[in-house]
Amino acid sequence: MYIPSAYRNENPAEILKFLKDNAFGILVSTGPSGPMATHLPLELEEKKDQTLVLKGHFARANPQWRHIADADEVLCIFNGPHAYVSSSWYQEEEVPTWNYMAVHLKGVYRMQTEEELWEALHALVDKYESDSEKPVSLHRMSRATLAQVRGIVGFEIRVTRLDAAFKLSQGRSQDHPKIIEELQARGGSAGAIADAMKAQSGA
Template structure:
């Protein structure tokens, strides 16, 4: 990931928060004959396992990617945060000199490391439980794996394969107009916050939270 210093996020607590706030990851590995393989899947972080933590998830047994992961031995997990198109019309500097162009602001984290594939039923069940607990949290009546019949759960576990990525390196990027003037950054926040698209408003909030346009 191209990551100029102005956009680089290196604080461990911020990187962890970015990992945990992303709902869906893209897991990428080298495939046969140099063709990359990728799967979209939720991953949950076990921060206590390793210096940067370990990511857990699962793939359908019918998905050939798990065999590719086992063969490659390493993988990249990509987590995407808020993102939005930035129009030059947001910049006050457009009226001053017109030397502005469109861009795209976004938040992303890349996690790399060795990957393990496993199908131990007890370990798989814990992965599914951790993912469920995370995404059911906050619901009035959260669903639990134990709510389903035990025989049904065992059958479902036979249909999946677990994945564990031990994070060796993390690269975080917050491209939030840090390379623009304070006035232009404030213009971007105002323009995105006024959008009807909730994705634009989420990016505006990320810019406020990062201090890219001053205090909220």
């Protein structure tokens, strides 16, 4: 990923938080006719030796997994909030731009064993059910329901390279108050960019 130096984030804590908050990513690999990509929940785990591992699963009917072998390199893309930034918010004339947050991870792919898949599925469901009023658990589901797990294949990706781009109007600190005000008024993804800009500046 091309990242101008001003926008490259090398803060491990901020990047790990971003990956955990934006865990629905895109796994890209090489297929017989060119690139293949699937949108997937990709859960990040930090090992005791500080190795980073992504865990996920494909639908067995998805042909992509059949074209990835153990030890192949794959790319995972994680998108965060983004927003159009009008140059009318600047004190001086300039072209409009786009603020965004994104992380690319490259890593080595390995298929999970059945035991590893079940462990990852329990962790995934428990994580996202934790704030539910009536959380479900795989432990309490019937065998008939759990038989659907036969329709997926699990994998792990050992991360070998990490690139993080947090483009948040760096270099335009004099315009930050106005940009933040306008983005907050728009809410949604734009509001999230405003919050990131405020956090970056310590406001």
